Amino acid sequence: MLTISACDDPKQQMAQQMQQSQVEQTQSDNRSQGKLPSQTLSTTTTMPVQAAELITPYVYAATGLRSPFKVHGAVLVTQNQPQTQLKTPPAPSPPPVLVVAQPAQVEPVQPEPVAQRQPGPPPDAGRPRQPLEAYGLSELIYRGMMATGNTKAGLIQRPDGAVLRVGLGQYLGQRSGRIVEITATQINLIETVFDPQVGYKPMPASLIAPISR
Incomplete structure (x- = not known):
């Protein structure tokens, strides 16, 4: 072999x-x-x-390649490169704080107290009272108007059914209502009414005839 x-x-x-x-x-x-x-x-x-x-x-020997044991994106350290430190990202700034201004509390304005007037005798207390001043306007009924030439008169019915004739300047009602106008449908007058703040003051009023059906 x-x-x-x-x-x-x-x-x-x-x-x-x-x-x-x-x-x-x-x-x-x-x-x-x-x-x-x-x-x-x-x-x-x-x-x-x-x-x-x-x-x-x-x-x-494998050099210059990314190590599989390091996180992707990290700095690669080789034998020929100096070691570099990773920069820490800056801390996020705190969110802005919204400060809401509270509205100032306004004290309500209190009206100044008004001196209350005590009712006294009406301005025409010394005037003689007429027959129709014994009744309120709600108790009287206006029945129409009578005219004689340039003179006008109104017909007023009392609660007892009696009808009285009145003219301009006369009074009726319990508030010293003075007659200022007479028409076919109503009588207009000025009453004297008491107001606690200003005292006695004039106020218009009317006595209207009922509508016939």
């Missing part, structure tokens, strides 16, 4: 292994055909062994 010395070159080792395999295959064939080993060796050609080539070992 032919033995080939080992070599450090992988290619040479593979070539030697192929040669050895061919030799073994040839010897196996010769045995099966009854040939001697010497005859086989004589026909076998020995190839020269090439000198081994020294290869410098290569060490793989």
